[in-house]
Amino acid sequence: MHPCRRVQEALQAKGIRYEKVIGGHGSPWPWRRKGPRDELQQSTGTSKLPTLKLPDGTVISHSRAILAWVREQPDTGA
Numbered sequence: 001m002h003p004c005r006r007v008q009e010a011l012q013a014k015g016i017r018y019e020k021v022i023g024g025h026g027s028p029w030p031w032r033r034k035g036p037r038d039e040l041q042q043s044t045g046t047s048k049l050p051t052l053k054l055p056d057g058t059v060i061s062h063s064r065a066i067l068a069w070v071r072e073q074p075d076t077g078a
Helices: 003-014 037-044 063-072
Strands: 051-053 058-062
Touching: 003 063, 037 051, 051 063, 058 063
Parallel strands: none
Antiparallel strands: 051 058
């Protein structure tokens, strides 16, 4: 399973609402991907995927770090 999907499923399982923005798609090779990577870089300071930007402005990049954050959150029962 792709790291981005793993993060999405973890967020959904916890009932954490999020807005999905596609920052790259179409190829497993970064130089051939298409998507708003410049916007991602400007918004978060990184072009790495997956990246989660919290409402307070905190940015968490890489699936392991995001999944660790998700595990710390209370279950909303969704």
